[in-house]
Amino acid sequence: MVVLGAEESLRRPRLQDVAAEAGVSTASVSLVLRGVAGPSSATRERVLDAAARLGYRPDRAASLLARRRSRLIGVVMDVRSTFHAQLVEDVHEAAEEHGYDLVLSTVTRTRDEGRAVETLLDSRCEALVLLGPEAPASRLSALDRQLPVVAVGRPVPSAGVDVVRAADDEGVGQAVDHLVGLGHRRIAYVDGGPGVIPAGRRRGYQRAMRRHRLGGHLQVVAGDHGEESGARAARELFASDLPPTAVITYNDRSAVGVLDTLLRGGVDVPGAVSVVGYDDSPLSRLAHVDLTTVSQDSGQLMRHAVAAVVERLDGGRTAHREVVVPPRLVVRGTTGPAPAGV
């Protein structure tokens, strides 16, 4: 007895141990622990007691295998991206509300999106949420034939997969509105390079400027996603004899580059020049950067993503869906009234 006890204590208690301890069947224990209606309150109590006494923890692998449905959503993220980090925080909450659990799989230097997805497929996920997927649309469509897939943050043509993304053009539009409201007219835009996301933001700038009848002041400078390109663009912009009074950039990193050049040049921000970024990244929140920027409401994004999954899984929806979430301008310290007399 003692020896047995000693041996047994090394082993994790199983459902059967709890059943024995409570003097009921494993079926009852399973029902009670999952909160399924049926067992009497007397049984409930005994089972709960026994489980607590033994420190029982259900084995996920076994439970997963036995369960009809896994209620698991696979999420592919890039662990290097702070924005993905934000999204992951929010997807956790959203999934929980619907009674789903998550399996995370990350892309790294040595582990591409394909690998990340395969791991999830092997883990009984019922649906996939891909954060900023890089695979071509055709591959995503193929995946979608296996299980519901939603792409977050990136438009995917040739549909099939659901898409949840922010209205980037509108976001830049809001930035323009904000600046125009502050009296700015010469508003330049630092581009983000090729790609579908940069294109959307650029378009937003152009449209908003025209909407304000400022088509004559349109000025797009080449750039990419790094801060160095912002610095370069700023040098170019402010070498002219009629420089802009405001600059909108493709993203926050580029904006930080612009800010740095201005700061080094002794240009007052926002006194002489206003700067707006895009992403509301942790960078922009650094107290001494304090960048006005455009936020993609990650909470809303992920709520929609999870909702899309749940509708297809539990609601039987089959039609493709694209949700476009409005972004939100976050006004911080790098924007102010246009300087007088220019």
Place this chain on the structure above:
Amino acid sequence: MVVLGAEESLRRPRLQDVAAEAGVSTASVSLVLRGVAGPSSATRERVLDAAARLGYRPDRAASLLARRRSRLIGVVMDVRSTFHAQLVEDVHEAAEEHGYDLVLSTVTRTRDEGRAVETLLDSRCEALVLLGPEAPASRLSALDRQLPVVAVGRPVPSAGVDVVRAADDEGVGQAVDHLVGLGHRRIAYVDGGPGVIPAGRRRGYQRAMRRHRLGGHLQVVAGDHGEESGARAARELFASDLPPTAVITYNDRSAVGVLDTLLRGGVDVPGAVSVVGYDDSPLSRLAHVDLTTVSQDSGQLMRHAVAAVVERLDGGRTAHREVVVPPRLVVRGTTGPAPAGV
């Protein structure tokens, strides 16, 4: 046949389907697919063919349940930390080399370390790697009695759990050496607040200064982990009439605060003042920050962490172990020769 085919094609093929297709038993298929010695090469080929033809993918949950050992290492990270992101990339590689797989569990706003650990315990992990754990040493020790635990990046007194961390004091020491080598003598340190990690770095500064017989120039200014504290510390330091010619900070964020204050004050960096951070975070690599900083070799850190796990799991080690990895000074653009004549 056609109807059956249509129905069947919806179901994922199982081991049995492959066995049937290849005309062998499931046991053989299992052996072949796992690369276990035994099956003849003829059998191997037929099985591999059949598996490929059906697009078979093993079910992880089932495999996990049936396997004696899971060969799974659980990793707890904070998804918000860029340093953890780096560590996760490296732990993937290290684990793979030893034939282990990973399960990631992340801490978020709404999901604390305890929850993250529980998920892993329920997932059949054989060992836990905790990145920068926050739990008290007692809790970690308790956990360690259930399964091998290694804490990364944080010293844990009252041992039991293995520890892998960088020699922070030595890192700051290297920074001091570097600055002294450049002719600096009035080297100030911006502190990181309470806690065991800040304490280690502070100690490193003090010792190194004394080692260079600069004890008389010791100057520690209060601060914390944010950039605002760095900015404040810089204002304090440079209000004095004999300001330092170099500043070392607790971390990169603090250093960025210092840099910002200096830049706004028109102080030339590194001409008039040199600045050194700590962490080699992505922040420090931004081209216009280009901060000299101390890097904790994450690759080495994680290789040691995984090695520690493997030794306990496969090597039968039971003795506690603490590995201290030397950090590395990364010289970038914010440090230079001490200004002449001061």
Place this chain on the structure above:
DNA sequence: GGAGGCGCTTAAAGCGCTTTAATGGTGCTG
């Protein structure tokens, strides 16, 4: 020619849980 050995293969017993159909015990009705 039979014992023994060797190389493949496989039947079958789980892994720890879920789920369904069946069991038995109640109290109620006619």
Place this chain on the structure above:
DNA sequence: CAGCACCATTAAAGCGCTTTAAGCGCCTCC
């Protein structure tokens, strides 16, 4: 008091894989 409905409970059949011992044919050796 037989008959019925109803509730709580449980036996048992999996979930898809791994693993072990046993089986089988064939060869070698005394």
